[in-house]
Amino acid sequence: xxxxxxxxxxxxxxxxxxxxxxxxxxxxxxxxxxxxxxxxxxxxxxxxxxxxxxxxxxxxxxxxxxxxxxxxxxxxxxxxxxxxxxxxxxxxxxxxxxxxxx
Amino acid sequence: xxxxxxxxxxxxxxxxxxxxxxxxxxxxxxxxxxxxxxxxxxxxxxxxxxxxxxxxxxxxxxxxxxxxxxxxxxxxxxxxxxxxxxxxxxxxxxxxxxxxxxxxxxxxxxxxxxxxxxxxxxxxxxxxxxxxxxxxxxxxxxxxxxxxxxxxxxxxxxxxxxxxxxxxxxxxxxxxxxxxxxxxxxxxxxxxxxxxxxxxxxxxxxxxxxxxxxxxxxxxxxxxxxxxxxxxxxxxxxxxxxxxxxxxxxxxxxxxxxxxxxxxxxxxxxxxxxxxxxxxxxxxxxxxxxxxxxxxxxxxxxxxxxxxxxxxxxxxxxxxxxxxxxxxxxxxxxxxxxxxxxxxxxxxxxxxxxxxxxxxxxxxxxxxxxxxxxxxxxxxxxxxxxxxxxxxxxxxxxxxxxxxxxxxxxxxxxxxxxxxxxxxxxxxxxxxxxxxxxxxxxxxxxxxxxxxxxxxxxxxxxxxxxxxxxxxxxxxxxxxxxxxxxxxxxxxxxxxxxxxxxxxxxxxxxxxxxxxxxxxxxxxxxxxxxxxxxxxxxxxxxxxxxxxxxxxxxxxxxxxxxxxxxxxxxxxxxxxxxxxxxxxxxxxxxxxxxxxxxxxxxxxxxxxxxxxxxxxxxxxxxxxxxxxxxxxxxxxxxxx
Numbered sequence: 001x002x003x004x005x006x007x008x009x010x011x012x013x014x015x016x017x018x019x020x021x022x023x024x025x026x027x028x029x030x031x032x033x034x035x036x037x038x039x040x041x042x043x044x045x046x047x048x049x050x051x052x053x054x055x056x057x058x059x060x061x062x063x064x065x066x067x068x069x070x071x072x073x074x075x076x077x078x079x080x081x082x083x084x085x086x087x088x089x090x091x092x093x094x095x096x097x098x099x100x101x102x
Numbered sequence: 103x104x105x106x107x108x109x110x111x112x113x114x115x116x117x118x119x120x121x122x123x124x125x126x127x128x129x130x131x132x133x134x135x136x137x138x139x140x141x142x143x144x145x146x147x148x149x150x151x152x153x154x155x156x157x158x159x160x161x162x163x164x165x166x167x168x169x170x171x172x173x174x175x176x177x178x179x180x181x182x183x184x185x186x187x188x189x190x191x192x193x194x195x196x197x198x199x200x201x202x203x204x205x206x207x208x209x210x211x212x213x214x215x216x217x218x219x220x221x222x223x224x225x226x227x228x229x230x231x232x233x234x235x236x237x238x239x240x241x242x243x244x245x246x247x248x249x250x251x252x253x254x255x256x257x258x259x260x261x262x263x264x265x266x267x268x269x270x271x272x273x274x275x276x277x278x279x280x281x282x283x284x285x286x287x288x289x290x291x292x293x294x295x296x297x298x299x300x301x302x303x304x305x306x307x308x309x310x311x312x313x314x315x316x317x318x319x320x321x322x323x324x325x326x327x328x329x330x331x332x333x334x335x336x337x338x339x340x341x342x343x344x345x346x347x348x349x350x351x352x353x354x355x356x357x358x359x360x361x362x363x364x365x366x367x368x369x370x371x372x373x374x375x376x377x378x379x380x381x382x383x384x385x386x387x388x389x390x391x392x393x394x395x396x397x398x399x400x401x402x403x404x405x406x407x408x409x410x411x412x413x414x415x416x417x418x419x420x421x422x423x424x425x426x427x428x429x430x431x432x433x434x435x436x437x438x439x440x441x442x443x444x445x446x447x448x449x450x451x452x453x454x455x456x457x458x459x460x461x462x463x464x465x466x467x468x469x470x471x472x473x474x475x476x477x478x479x480x481x482x483x484x485x486x487x488x489x490x491x492x493x494x495x496x497x498x499x500x501x502x503x504x505x506x507x508x509x510x511x512x513x514x515x516x517x518x519x520x521x522x523x524x525x526x527x528x529x530x531x532x533x534x535x536x537x538x539x540x541x542x543x544x545x546x547x548x549x550x551x552x553x554x555x556x557x558x559x560x561x562x563x564x565x566x567x568x569x570x571x572x573x574x575x576x577x578x579x580x581x582x583x584x585x586x587x588x589x590x591x592x593x594x595x596x597x598x599x600x601x602x603x604x605x606x607x608x609x610x611x612x613x614x615x616x617x618x619x620x621x622x623x624x625x626x627x628x629x630x631x632x633x634x635x636x637x638x639x640x641x642x643x644x645x646x647x648x649x650x651x652x653x654x655x656x657x658x659x660x661x662x663x664x665x666x667x668x669x670x671x672x673x674x675x676x677x678x679x680x681x682x683x684x685x686x687x688x689x690x691x692x693x694x695x696x697x698x699x700x701x702x703x704x705x706x707x708x709x710x711x712x713x714x715x716x717x718x719x720x721x722x723x724x725x726x727x728x729x730x731x732x733x734x735x736x737x738x739x740x741x742x
Contacts, residue, residue: 034106040192
């Protein structure tokens with residue numbers, strides 16, 4: 001196998017961009033990445049809904065109520081958007097077993 | 103609503119501009135910043151996480167961040183009412199974060215960006231994933247791209263095993279020891295090309311891009327028109343030191359580009375969905391870029407990448423404004439008509455004058471009409487083809503038994519025919535959308551109006567760039583003062599200059615009869631526009647619900663030559679059938695679940711059952727067993 005030296009360092013002394021703003025090239029992908037983290041966090045927080053402390057009090061109607069609102073969402077080119085529902089884990093809790101008289 | 107999404111992009115663009123101005127006019131070597139040893143595989147493969155600042159990477163970063171910033175601003179207005187607004191901007195920001203694709207100093211770092219943008223593309227195509235069609239489109243894009251990525255990976259393995267490094271500068275230095283034009287270099291380049299056809303939607307892997315229009319329109323503008331899909335062109339240009347040594351691979355790139363340019367343009371002629379027209383237009387225009395980099399005119403190909411990003415982003419954002427307006431009108435009147443079908447539009451120039459003017463500018467630019475940006479870049483590509491057909495390493499070889507020069511002349515003819523069709527289908531789109539009577543109905547017409555300023559502002563900026571974008575590489579035949587012409591040629595010379603000269607036998611290529619060729623290209627473009635005006639009658643068009651099904655060849659075009667159906671029967675169905683009958687029922691359910699998992703359980707249960715038969719609970723039976731056991735032991739000792 002042919003082995004070729006890898007010239008990662010600049011040959012022949014200091015590169016003209018050394019010490020310039022080009023040193024901050026790492027910021028180019030980092031800036032949008034910060035946006036990704038912030039928007040991702042906002043997306044997670046806004047779609048999170050804490051469930052009731054007592055699971056037996058939940059009856060799973062929350063998600064149905066949302067769907068009605070979403071039908072009025074506008075400004076997209078697909079009707080798919082209007083039926084988009086965001087179901088959180090807390091909205092579909094199983095009902096507590098019914099207590100039947102013996 | 104948060105403005106973080108656009109804000110970080112504006113900052114990134116400002117930083118890119120600052121780096122651009124910090125660069126000296128003649129920088130011979132790239133500025134490489136190594137951050138850490140990423141994958142130190144022994145001493146043979148020390149892969150570093152390193153970024154490379156050179157003329158090519160800075161050029162790409164400038165237009166990616168600039169166009170992205172404009173599209174982010176547009177998205178604030180377009181997606182403002184969407185429940186997934188923050189999720190949308192998270193994905194869109196993540197896409198730009200994958201600038202490592204163009205900043206990477208080696209193939210593996212570039213591959214991270216390459217795969218990452220594919221992932222974001224998948225996430226954004228299926229953004230409204232509750233609709234199965236959108237989710238399926240995302241999966242289709244993801245799978246087709248993986249086929250191309252397989253080629254990229256194989257090419258990387260071959261490069262490393264034969265050159266010993268994967269850093270761009272190392273490969274450029276070491277590739278000279280490989281036989282030029284030999285089968286090894288050609289194989290490496292063809293595997294790279296397979297990766298490029300997947301990412302840049304060229305034949306045979308173009309089928310995912312039209313379906314990718316299922317995503318939000320700004321996504322189509324940014325990822326599936328202006329930036330990500332040109333990654334294949336960037337890869338060929340970045341690997342120019344490899345491709346220029348393999349004329350056969352170069353001719354393959356050019357032929358694939360030319361055939362795709364014409365093929366996609368014919369499909370664009372009969373699409374009714376405004377975004378589908380633009381999608382096939384994108385496939386076709388990337389074909390021109392492939393022609394450019396394929397014939398070794400790397401600057402011409404990259405020039406078209408930039409100008410195309412301006413006018414195609416403008417066209418998509420303009421289409422987004424139209425869809426926005428149509429959808430708002432339909433929503434107001436509770437109509438369920440298709441807001442993207444051009445048969446439901448018509449006459450929109452009266453309601454959306456700014457969008458109308460801007461989209462005509464983009465249409466003239468993509469058609470190659472003089473003074474607009476697309477004229478200069480497309481003309482440079484076609485002129486380069488003729489120049490290479492006369493004298494170049496490509497003209498000296500045979501491609502599938504055909505002389506290289508004949509192949510190049512054929513590429514030129516296909517490119518010219520594609521230019522005619524481009525002007526034709528784009529003018530058709532404009533006529534059916536903005537001219538003639540409005541076909542949305544009186545009730546909806548009352549609701550139609552120009553998009554708000556946050557949508558029109560980016561469109562106007564892109565309109566200005568679509569007019570002036572050609573300035574960055576004005577041709578020599580204009581005889582302008584020194585410094586005005588060939589700016590991009592001079593800028594990119596340290597990166598692709600040697601490769602270009604290698605293709606042209608070391609002399610600067612001159613296009614024979616350049617003015618005549620330019621004139622011919624302009625006449626062809628004007629002919630396309632005039633043909634559309636003469637042949638098409640927007641007034642005679644009826645809304646989608648009243649339209650008759652297409653017949654004959656029109657039906658073939660409307661169904662995109664049935665390529666999807668062919669792939670479905672030739673590839674998807676057999677793969678699914680083999681997966682289902684052999685891999686699932688045979689290997690998974692039969693061998694693994696049946697023989698290995700359940701079989702071992704059955705075997706142990708059988709053994710246990712035999713054991714249980716011996717457990718009779720009768721002392722006499724146990725005594726017999728002891729006697730037999732003792733006799734067996736004694737027998738064994740005796741026979742020993």
